[in-house]
Amino acid sequence: xxxxxxxxxxxxxxxxxxxxxxxxxxxxxxxxxxxxxxxxxxxxxxxxxxxxxxxxxxxxxxxxxxxxxxxxxxxxxxxxxxxxxxxxxxxxxxxxxxxxxxxxxxxxxxxxxxxxxxxxxxxxxxxxxxxxxxxxxxxxxxxxxxxxxxxxxxxxxxxxxxxxxxxxxxxxxxxxxxxxxxxxxxxxxxxxxxxxxxxxxxxxxxxxxxxxxxxxxxxxxxxxxxxxxxxxxx
Numbered sequence: 706x707x708x709x710x711x712x713x714x715x716x717x718x719x720x721x722x723x724x725x726x727x728x729x730x731x732x733x734x735x736x737x738x739x740x741x742x743x744x745x746x747x748x749x750x751x752x753x754x755x756x757x758x759x760x761x762x763x764x765x766x767x768x769x770x771x772x773x774x775x776x777x778x779x780x781x782x783x784x785x786x787x788x789x790x791x792x793x794x795x796x797x798x799x800x801x802x803x804x805x806x807x808x809x810x811x812x813x814x815x816x817x818x819x820x821x822x823x824x825x826x827x828x829x830x831x832x833x834x835x836x837x838x839x840x841x842x843x844x845x846x847x848x849x850x851x852x853x854x855x856x857x858x859x860x861x862x863x864x865x866x867x868x869x870x871x872x873x874x875x876x877x878x879x880x881x882x883x884x885x886x887x888x889x890x891x892x893x894x895x896x897x898x899x900x901x902x903x904x905x906x907x908x909x910x911x912x913x914x915x916x917x918x919x920x921x922x923x924x925x926x927x928x929x930x931x932x933x934x935x936x937x938x939x
Contacts, residue, residue: 711935714837714844718936721845723755725811725852730758732807733784733800740796742787750784758783794871801867805853812849815842816916821925828924832935835928843932850915854908860894861887 734750749757791797819826819842826839857865861882870878880886898904916926 711837714840714936717837717841718844718848721841722848725808725845725849727753727755727758728811729804729807730784732803733786736796736803737784737786737791737800740800741792742790744787744790745784748785750786788871797871798868801864801870804864805856808849808853808856812846812853815846815849816919816921816929818842819846819925819928820920821922822920826925826928828922828928832931835932840932840935843929844936847912847929847933850912851908854911855898858894860890862891863894 731751731753734745738745738751745751786800788797788800791800817823819839827834832840856863857868859865859869861867861870866881870882881890898908912929913926916929
């Protein structure tokens with residue numbers, strides 16, 4: 706259960722996450738417009754107004770539940786795309802992958818200032834020696850990359866499923882995206898990532914491998930995990 710140790714830091718990360726959700730959905734809309742959905746501009750889908758992307762389940766209920774369970778980044782917004790207007794299946798897939806790509810860009814933007822090359826962060830300084838800005842960037846980078854990984858799992862309605870959906874038989878696509886099966890699949894997915902330790906080990910391994918490939922050392926990687934823990938657990 707969530708224990709807020711620094712309300713100001715928690716609030717900053719919460720606002721940062723909301724902004725990232727808006728940018729995620731905006732990326733879907735921009736690529737959809739490029740791909741042939743001319744109606745998205747008329748429907749207000751090319752905007753940074755958060756009200757445009759609010760969905761009762763994915764924007765309010767699920768994020769609040771997940772937040773108080775410990776800060777796992779799950780989808781928080783919805784962009785309605787006229788996929789029948791997209792010019793090809795390739796564009797359909799590109800639209801789906803645009804959101805996770807935006808999260809990855811935000812991960813890079815948050816992680817780079819903390820890179821050991823810049824000598825700004827001392828990963829061994831401990832929470833008392835880290836500034837709120839450093840912890841904010843570390844927590845946001847952690848959230849963005851985990852969001853990319855979780856969102857690319859091919860479970861409806863996540864972007865990973867939407868990316869492969871154009872290549873599935875129509876009857877299969879309709880069956881797995883129609884309630885109650887779609888709701889059951891998503892609930893099962895949520896329970897697996899929440900309860901199965903092997904899943905988090907695999908996700909952590911991807912996270913660590915990528916950071917190492919970018920030139921971060923073990924102490925630097927530990928900082929990102931601690932920044933998330935400090936923000937959401939105090």
